[in-house]
Amino acid sequence: MSLYQLQKFLYDINRDPDVQREYRADLQGLLDRYELTAEERGALAAGDIGLIYVLGANGQLLMHYAAFLGMSWPAYIQAMRAGVAQHGPVRAGVYAMTTDMSDKVAGV
Numbered sequence: 001m002s003l004y005q006l007q008k009f010l011y012d013i014n015r016d017p018d019v020q021r022e023y024r025a026d027l028q029g030l031l032d033r034y035e036l037t038a039e040e041r042g043a044l045a046a047g048d049i050g051l052i053y054v055l056g057a058n059g060q061l062l063m064h065y066a067a068f069l070g071m072s073w074p075a076y077i078q079a080m081r082a083g084v085a086q087h088g089p090v091r092a093g094v095y096a097m098t099t100d101m102s103d104k105v106a107g108v
Helices: 002-015 015-024 025-032 038-046 047-056 057-070 073-087
Strands: none
Touching: 002 038, 015 025, 015 038, 015 047, 015 057, 025 038, 038 047, 047 073, 057 073
């Protein structure tokens, strides 16, 4: 259920100007509206794109959130790579990593 709530937050902030205003005015109050784990809440509060990615957030939702935070496309890609390097493989969602970081996949 928590990954759903994380992605619901991302969806809402990406599409609703009122949610964006609330983010800027009272982030903690906004986060209280979602059933988030402490780790998810901390990652959102810190704008930690890498950790949010590792937690399983959908990349389509996440890239718009990164843009909302003022992050460029190259910085967004690098943040996801850094997130995996720092926090380990993506844990859940459609991007969950099922191989070891050192495994070759499709010959790469």
